[in-house]
Amino acid sequence: MDEQLNAREQGDIKHNEGAANPGGNGFGSHGEARPAGRIERIKAWVSGHRRESLAIMGLLAVLLVLLGLTLGWFVDANRGSTVGKIKEPAELKVLGPNATATEQIDLSYNPEYGDTKTGNTVTLKRAFCVQTGGDGFELQLANTTNITGLTIELYKAEDTGPGDAPDVRGIAGGKPYSWKMYETDLLKSFTPIEDPGEGASDPTFKDYQNVQRNARPLYRYKKFGKSELNAKTLDGSTGNDTLNFIIKLSWDESAKETDVIYLIARNTSGK
Structure with a gap:
C-alpha cells in the first residue's frame, strides 16, 4: 500500500x-x-x-x-x-611667316624682299612668328657685335588693312602674307643680361677664357603675355596662339665682318 x-x-x-x-x-x-x-x-x-x-x-x-x-x-x-591638374608646357616654335617651318632667317641684302640701300647702308626687314599654343612666352634675342654700326629693331606685326603700306609681304606655305609694324621698337624694353667683360668666362663659352668681346653674344629678353598673341595658326585652337614679329636691321655694307643673331623662345608657364 x-x-x-x-x-x-x-x-x-x-x-x-x-x-x-x-x-x-x-x-x-x-x-x-x-x-x-x-x-x-x-x-x-x-x-x-x-x-x-x-x-x-x-x-x-x-x-x-x-x-x-x-x-x-x-x-x-x-x-x-x-x-589642381597641372597643365603641360606649351610647345614653342620660332617660325617663318604663316607659321611655316624655318631653320634660319635669311638676313642677306636682297632688293626682291624690299630691302633698301642708302649709300653703303643697307636696311632690311624680315618676318617671323612665335607659335605658343595659346600661352605667354619669353623671347630672347642675342647677337654678336663684329659689325660696327649694326642696328637691330624688333616690332610686333599685324596684317595690313585697306590703304596700308606693308613693311613685309610675300608668299609662305602657299599663302600670301602682308604685314606692317606697329607700336614702338620692342628691343628698347628688353632686359639685358649682364656682359661679363673682356677676358671673363660667360654662359656661351663656359670655361673658355680670353674670348674676344665682339664674338660673345649680347643677350636680352622680354616676356609676352597670352593676351598679346595676335594670330591663329594652329588647327583646333579656340583663340590666338601666335605672335607675329618683324625684325629690322641696318648696317654699313662696306664692313667686311659677319654677325650672328639668335632668336630664342622660352616657356613661361602660360603667364
Missing part, C-alpha cells in the same frame, strides 16, 4: 513537472532538446574562445582602419587631380 502511494506521488511529481514545463526544456516536445541556433552557437564559441575572438576583432579593426585610410587617400588624391 505504501509502495503504491509512493509510486503514485512520484508519478504526480513527474506529471506536475511536465505540466509546468510541457515542452521539456522548451526546445522540443516530450522534453527532447532542439539543436542550438546559429546565434547561440556563435555565442557559445565566443564564450569558449575569448582570446581568439579578441585577436579576430583586433585584426578586423586594423583592416577597417587601413581601408579607411586608403579610401581617404584615394578620394583626396582624386580630388587633387581634378582641382
Whole structure:
C-alpha cells in the first residue's frame, strides 16, 4: 500500500513537472532538446574562445582602419587631380611667316624682299612668328657685335588693312602674307643680361677664357603675355596662339665682318 502511494506521488511529481514545463526544456516536445541556433552557437564559441575572438576583432579593426585610410587617400588624391591638374608646357616654335617651318632667317641684302640701300647702308626687314599654343612666352634675342654700326629693331606685326603700306609681304606655305609694324621698337624694353667683360668666362663659352668681346653674344629678353598673341595658326585652337614679329636691321655694307643673331623662345608657364 505504501509502495503504491509512493509510486503514485512520484508519478504526480513527474506529471506536475511536465505540466509546468510541457515542452521539456522548451526546445522540443516530450522534453527532447532542439539543436542550438546559429546565434547561440556563435555565442557559445565566443564564450569558449575569448582570446581568439579578441585577436579576430583586433585584426578586423586594423583592416577597417587601413581601408579607411586608403579610401581617404584615394578620394583626396582624386580630388587633387581634378582641382589642381597641372597643365603641360606649351610647345614653342620660332617660325617663318604663316607659321611655316624655318631653320634660319635669311638676313642677306636682297632688293626682291624690299630691302633698301642708302649709300653703303643697307636696311632690311624680315618676318617671323612665335607659335605658343595659346600661352605667354619669353623671347630672347642675342647677337654678336663684329659689325660696327649694326642696328637691330624688333616690332610686333599685324596684317595690313585697306590703304596700308606693308613693311613685309610675300608668299609662305602657299599663302600670301602682308604685314606692317606697329607700336614702338620692342628691343628698347628688353632686359639685358649682364656682359661679363673682356677676358671673363660667360654662359656661351663656359670655361673658355680670353674670348674676344665682339664674338660673345649680347643677350636680352622680354616676356609676352597670352593676351598679346595676335594670330591663329594652329588647327583646333579656340583663340590666338601666335605672335607675329618683324625684325629690322641696318648696317654699313662696306664692313667686311659677319654677325650672328639668335632668336630664342622660352616657356613661361602660360603667364
